[in-house]
Amino acid sequence: MADRKLDLKRLMFSMASLADLGEEATSSKDLSSKMRAALYVITGMFSVPSAALFLYHPQRHYLELLVDKGQRDKALQGITMPILSEQIKRLRPNDPQTARDLAGHAFYQRNRGLWTKLQIEMFLPLFVKGEFVGAVALGRKLGGAPFRAAEKDVLRIVAHQMAITLHNARLFLDLAEKAAENKKLYTRMQRIYHDTVEAFAAAIDAKDEYTKEHSYRVASYAVAIARELGWKKQDIEGIYIAGLLHDIGKIIVDVKVIKKTETLSAPEICEIRKHPQISYDILSKIKFPWKDIGKFVLHHHERLDGTGYPNCLKEAELSDGVKILALVDAFDAMTSNRPYRDKLPLEKAFQEVMRCKGTQFDSKITNTFFRILHKELNGEIKEPQILPHLQETDMRNIKALASGLAM
């Protein structure tokens, strides 16, 4: 009678333990934490002080120790047990096996050292629909009593549950591995893409030695403003590309017009004013992963008061991206030497920007530009993007100026 009562208690405990195992196996924890908790449940079910859980890697033909408990050696994680396909076939799926059961088994003989080190008493190969996914290795029970028949039955149920958990975990790991590979590939392609675009920009700027690196500076300044305005990473990347390619249409403009030192004639002005449209025509054929690049480029010579080109758009019709490019393109033009004039001193360039604020340049964008400059001068920005391009001997002068203009 007492034995029956104890059996019933044990059965109740096993059922509660299986519920605990299910709860841990389906939790949202990371794989390692989930498996460690599951291993604690299993060891608690049978009063086993030490155990280990292995994940099978079919391509590498080994079992890898994922988590362990109660081992004397604290550096076991990642340790492997080689196992060949034909050796897997000799294992009894989801059935507890002792060292004695596996004595003549090549897998056991090959891994005998580790088997002894881990003090494995019971080996539980985990299978899902005939596919080997891993194993649970249990040490001796506390006190050294052998596993009872009823306990082996419970172990079989545990094996099924653990096998499914491990199978799902492996699928997840495979997916994560593929995702990581794809991310790497994406990063590499993105680099190639950027390099190509930068090469294009260099080609555009190379047409005229005066505009050398103009596109790069425009892109750099535009990024600084977009970042300060809190744009998303994807959109910042978009304006960077737009900055690099905004003058691509100049490739078709006659180099004599670009390099002319005298005042341009009306037809020449007309020709040079075609470049935003040509840029747009070229870029609109490309399916960029960033939105509005074509529009940014097309309208970067528009002005708030509607006197810009090519479409005489007014403030309300211009996006922030366009307004950013309009400002930084003009600012870089002012602070660079041109065939027809020397660059303006920074003080004059700042004054010019302020003079055109509200008519040519957007107030918010202009204020943001000066705020960044002020921050860069004060060392508040880790990687300055405007300051390194400005060559000014009297930095204190710039500091005072930028400080006065920053809002």
Added chain:
Amino acid sequence: MSNFSLSSRSARDVAVLMPKGYINDMGAVSLERTSEQMLGKGMNSLIVNFSNVQYINTIGVSIFTGMVQKTLEHRSVLCFTNMKKAHRDVFEMMGLIKHVMVFADEDDALAFLKRKG
């Protein structure tokens, strides 16, 4: 969020561990870790006071199994006090009781250890 906390104190070679709440998830593993640290520091006796323990599940049993194993390896004494009947029944069924000394309360355990020297 683990509903478990642990406090401990030690005097000479006796450490008293006072777990509180539910010993039913990995948050309670600190109990096993702390006891191992105490044994490593040379404590010959560990007392676990169960008066504030509300629930123990299989993970909890596993934690105590680990503690028992470590005290056996260190040839130390592990005492359980203030246990509820339900906890005692589980430990008995799992064969843990025979490796620990059970006392009604902490004072009894401390008195025994003092006598034992």
